[in-house]
Amino acid sequence: MNASTNPVIKDTVLHTRDVEQVIVGHPTSDGAGVKLTRVLGQSLHRRLDPFLMLDAFGSDSAGDYIAGFPDHPHRGFETVTYLLAGKMRHHDSAGHEGLLQSGGVQWMTAGRGVIHSEMPEQEQGVLEGFQLWLNLPARDKMTAPWYRDIQTGEIPEFITAEGVKVRVIAGASQGMEALVQRPVTAPLFLDLHLPAGSRFEQKIPPGHNAFAYVYRGEVSLGGQTVTEQRLAILSNSASADGIRLESADGGRVLLIAGNPLKEPIVQQGPFVMNTHEEIALAISDFRSGRFAAAT
Ligand code: FE2
DSSP, X not given: OOOOSOOSOOOOOSSBOXXXXXXXXXXXXXXXXXXXXXXXXXXXXXXXXXEEEEEEEEESOGGGTTTOEEEEEXXXXXXXXXXEESEEEEEETTSOEEEEETTOEEEEEOTTOEEEEEEEOOSSSOEEEEEEEEEOOGGGTTSOOEEEEEOGGGSOEEEOTTOOEEEEEESEETTEEXXXXXXTTOOEEEEEEEOTTEEEEEEOOTTSEEEEEEEEEEEEETTEEEEXXXXXXXXXXXXXXXXXXXXXXXXXEEEEEEOOOOSXXXXXXXXXXXXXXXXXXXXXXXXXXXXXXOO
């Protein structure tokens, strides 16, 4: 599905959320030395529950990404990789393999455990994208691993009358549903391309935690302009029914929201569980080779 017509339903936001705080990511590296910017890390776990991490990566220099992310484990959450440009090859211990390409999404539920690799499949050119970590409810942390590649042409999208391009990666917008839905965390993940002088409104339930990451240009959220490479935490106000976005000069933004789990969060590296005992078990299971048999 790749709809280009306007949806019938149009959200109208009566009271917009505000920007509560603007976050600047910090440069770091992960995997075998991939340079990236961590814009959401452990200090925001509680505030942005159920989201655990957002990394942004982008470079036209192969040396910044070519080493990739060789075999490593995960347990207890989901990873959502959205690639704007380039190619990444995925292999995991549950037997999944896929080639993520420009504009596509890879959704992986680590559940009780996978070992996977995420390797750039290009030796030059631009590699650019994001990886979001979405927590799993306690009852689902030991679920079977799951994986889906969604190629760019399969992502539901539409263009509004004002020319705003809306790509619906999770949840729903203006009546158009994404291919991935999650019943407990109910994540919303939109990629919005706003041309100069355009506006867009998106309903968000008041209790859901929400943030926006501006990755091109500038976007005004609830009346406050947020510039490129900034994450804006959107306030939770009982009277706000969504977010109003505008862009004077044009911008692109990821709009992400979800229902908080309000459960204990214990993270050690690639394992995110509810207790220290569960983390110790994850480490012991990984060391004794039980992740490789996670199928
Ligand atoms: Fe990974």
